[in-house]
Amino acid sequence: VLVLGAGMAGLVAAYELRNAGYRVQVLEYNARAGGRNWTLRGGDRYTELGGQTQECRFDQDLYINPGPWRLPYHHRGMLSYCKRLGVALEPFVQINHNAYLHSRKAFGGKPQRLRAVKADFNGHVAELLAKATQGHALDADVTAEDRAILLDSLRLWGALDKNYRFVKGPDSNDRRGYERDPGGGLSARPAFSEPVALSDLLHSGLWAALPFGEMYDMQTTMFQPVGGMGQVGQAFGRELGPLIRYNAKIIEIHQDEHAVSATFEDLAAGSTRQTVRADWCVCTIPLSILSQIPMNVDGPMAKAIAAVPYCTGLKVGLQFKRRFWEEDEQIYGGITYTDLPIGQISYPSSHFFAAGKGVLLGAYIWDMISSMDFSSMTPAERVAKAVEYGSQIHPQYTQEFDNGIAVAWHRVPSAMGCFGLWSDANRAEHYDNLCGFDGRIVLAGEHASYLPAWQEGAVTSALDAIDRLHRRALAAGAAV
Numbered sequence: 001v002l003v004l005g006a007g008m009a010g011l012v013a014a015y016e017l018r019n020a021g022y023r024v025q026v027l028e029y030n031a032r033a034g035g036r037n038w039t040l041r042g043g044d045r046y047t048e049l050g051g052q053t054q055e056c057r058f059d060q061d062l063y064i065n066p067g068p069w070r071l072p073y074h075h076r077g078m079l080s081y082c083k084r085l086g087v088a089l090e091p092f093v094q095i096n097h098n099a100y101l102h103s104r105k106a107f108g109g110k111p112q113r114l115r116a117v118k119a120d121f122n123g124h125v126a127e128l129l130a131k132a133t134q135g136h137a138l139d140a141d142v143t144a145e146d147r148a149i150l151l152d153s154l155r156l157w158g159a160l161d162k163n164y165r166f167v168k169g170p171d172s173n174d175r176r177g178y179e180r181d182p183g184g185g186l187s188a189r190p191a192f193s194e195p196v197a198l199s200d201l202l203h204s205g206l207w208a209a210l211p212f213g214e215m216y217d218m219q220t221t222m223f224q225p226v227g228g229m230g231q232v233g234q235a236f237g238r239e240l241g242p243l244i245r246y247n248a249k250i251i252e253i254h255q256d257e258h259a260v261s262a263t264f265e266d267l268a269a270g271s272t273r274q275t276v277r278a279d280w281c282v283c284t285i286p287l288s289i290l291s292q293i294p295m296n297v298d299g300p301m302a303k304a305i306a307a308v309p310y311c312t313g314l315k316v317g318l319q320f321k322r323r324f325w326e327e328d329e330q331i332y333g334g335i336t337y338t339d340l341p342i343g344q345i346s347y348p349s350s351h352f353f354a355a356g357k358g359v360l361l362g363a364y365i366w367d368m369i370s371s372m373d374f375s376s377m378t379p380a381e382r383v384a385k386a387v388e389y390g391s392q393i394h395p396q397y398t399q400e401f402d403n404g405i406a407v408a409w410h411r412v413p414s415a416m417g418c419f420g421l422w423s424d425a426n427r428a429e430h431y432d433n434l435c436g437f438d439g440r441i442v443l444a445g446e447h448a449s450y451l452p453a454w455q456e457g458a459v460t461s462a463l464d465a466i467d468r469l470h471r472r473a474l475a476a477g478a479a480v
Helices: 008-019 076-085 114-134 144-158 170-176 198-204 206-214 230-243 299-307 368-375 379-390 424-435 455-479
Strands: 002-004 025-027 045-047 053-055 089-092 100-102 222-225 248-255 260-266 272-278 281-283 314-320 335-338 344-346 358-365 401-408 441-443
Touching: 002 008, 002 260, 002 272, 008 025, 008 076, 008 230, 008 281, 008 455, 025 230, 025 272, 076 230, 076 455, 100 114, 100 206, 114 144, 114 170, 114 198, 114 206, 198 206, 206 335, 222 230, 248 281, 281 455, 299 424, 299 441, 314 368, 314 379, 358 368, 358 379, 368 379, 368 401, 379 401, 424 441, 424 455, 441 455
Parallel strands: 002 025, 002 281, 100 335, 281 441
Antiparallel strands: 045 053, 089 222, 248 260, 260 272, 314 358, 314 401, 335 344, 344 358
């Protein structure tokens, strides 16, 4: 079996096929295994389309994941391979109630703690529901017995007082935080903070970020590999060893009734062209690249390959002279969400309280307009812009910034995009044709899944593809 691409789908396919007794050859464009499973650390060099080369200058043990960065607890495929390959995992902090929600249009541009926004939104909604319940507006839907239980639940959920009001005091502050925290001795008395008015909260738009931690793929517990997501690709690379041929740029794929061949350029040997043949092919090349490679598949698969656009995602990693987010603001992991073009700031979920420098994910941009604006800049300009925007949330940026690196995914030569963007209409028309066999070729990857952008989509699509390949191979052998 010929496996094209050593990203997660290709690595899983090669690993399982080898274990099942198949002879496997993997061709990979990059000089490393993992594909978008990738970690940048000090000393790494990366050249994007257009020729701009960056060298990562992070301190030892500090890194950024330009691609995937977290593993949900129910992504059992990825978690199982981490366990089987000895990749150590640690918790990834998705939701931190002490991180910020920020909008340039709200509260004078001052960032608000997530805990306060969540407490105030829940509290005001609970109070409104309690009023409606007490006013018998819900009698058609709630029995008299259930009404009393509903009021008790609203008081508890919304931190309402005994009169079912969300007001300044011990109940609301137990959720939103205090102006001055409770302590001991003569300075023990807390100072209560004032909830934000409902109208101000609604018009701020900050409530839009509250559901992120409730979404199925972002619910607690989430994990990350110790030392960076690229540890997974490296572990697969060590396991598969000489089965992977690196620096192999595929330029043509051809099949006939007997075999599949792939012609590639050896990038490490001055673009020398070579061709390899196999009985079957599992092609995991991103569709953004595959659509440019001559391949003799029938119309339905060819149309499907051409039908899926890719997200133009962009990430910026920023190293600072100290971990000011911990020292000054008590933010340990988690994500700040903002309407600034940088989109998000993610704080490291490891090395808490460490002395010395630290690295933030200073931008995660996936909307097309902002990511294209950023990627039109030079890498140094992207980093500078991320620092400029981030300083509106953390003023310490300006003084504490040390260095940074920026990866624009549609400029990554091996991917030309972050992940496949399926629409419902496209799925209905093309998905089955994309995933089905065409002769001796089957595709796999996150694009061939209902989990786009997640590595679990690549894993499950690979397992499905090789299961079908195995059944076809057995049937072909029986026919002979």
